[in-house]
Amino acid sequence: MRVENCFFCGRPAWPSKGITFMRNDGKSFRFCRSKCHKNFKMKRNPRKLKWTKAYRKNAGKEMTVDSTLQFAARRNVPVRYDRELFQKTVKAMERISEIRARRERIFYKKRMAGKRAREVAAARKLVAGNEHLLPRLRGSEKRRLAELAAERGVDVEELEREELAALAGSKKTKAFGQELRRLRVRTDGGVEEITESAFGGGEAINEDDDDEDDDDEDEMDTD
Known part of the structure; x- marks a missing residue:
């Protein structure tokens, strides 16, 4: 075949x-x-x-140059059927497939050598070129972290990285201009949405309270 x-x-x-x-x-x-x-x-x-x-x-x-690839060349040469020759050919095909697979793995490892270093270099170049987009700490936060590092006896840079990671992973989303919107879970299991201003203060929007107000209005209408 x-x-x-x-x-x-x-x-x-x-x-x-x-x-x-x-x-x-x-x-x-x-x-x-x-x-x-x-x-x-x-x-x-x-x-x-x-x-x-x-x-x-x-x-x-x-791979383009390899001795195992020569066996796959098409040869239109009729050969008389021989059982021993057929058995040897089948064994040779299996052995050639194993050798080719091993050489392909070696070729792949050589070709992909240093890929991780190149990816790290490209990532560092990207971060260096867009450093203005990264979150920054205020002077007061840096002083607070420096005092905290002096008390704990740890590195200041490590605390700064943790603080920046916490800021990046914050779930607060920007709503309108200088406002932030977040959700608060009450002790009774309800959820309320709070819109906070950057200058302090906030207003809570409770869905259950809205339902109670509607019920009060209905009672007043019935009276």
């Missing part, structure tokens, strides 16, 4: 699967799915599409 490769993406096109296109000059093109067939008819270049084997090989993401 011969398993051909897709003409467009390079994936295996199994027998009785996929699409075969016969051109007027007699050349046949085998496609693994309709997606590859449609892209071929639209005259797209497989080297410019990231999901094809041709693109990955040109980008250096897959």
Whole structure:
């Protein structure tokens, strides 16, 4: 059983699967799915599409020079059937697959070496370029943290990082201008919404109170 490769993406096109296109000059093109067939008819270049084997090989993401790849070459040489030769061929195919898989893992590790360092460098560059967007501590907060660090005997920078993380993870949301909106859970299980001003003070909006006011109005109407 011969398993051909897709003409467009390079994936295996199994027998009785996929699409075969016969051109007027007699050349046949085998496609693994309709997606590859449609892209071929639209005259797209497989080297410019990231999901094809041709693109990955040109980008250096897959092995191109290896002795195990030579065994996959197509050979139209008729060979007389021999049981021993058939058994040796099957064992050789399994062994070649293991060797290729091991070499592909080694190739991947070499290709991805240093990726973590590059990601960290890019993240630091991004933070350095947008430092003005990060939350800042006031002078009074810094002095308070310095005194607290002197009492506990810890590093001031560590306390500042914890304080900034707490500010970044705060659930308070900005409502109108200098106002902040947050939710408060009462002891009886109810929830009330409070709108606070940046200059102090706040007004609580209780849903249960609104219902009680409506009930009072209904009683007055009945009287």
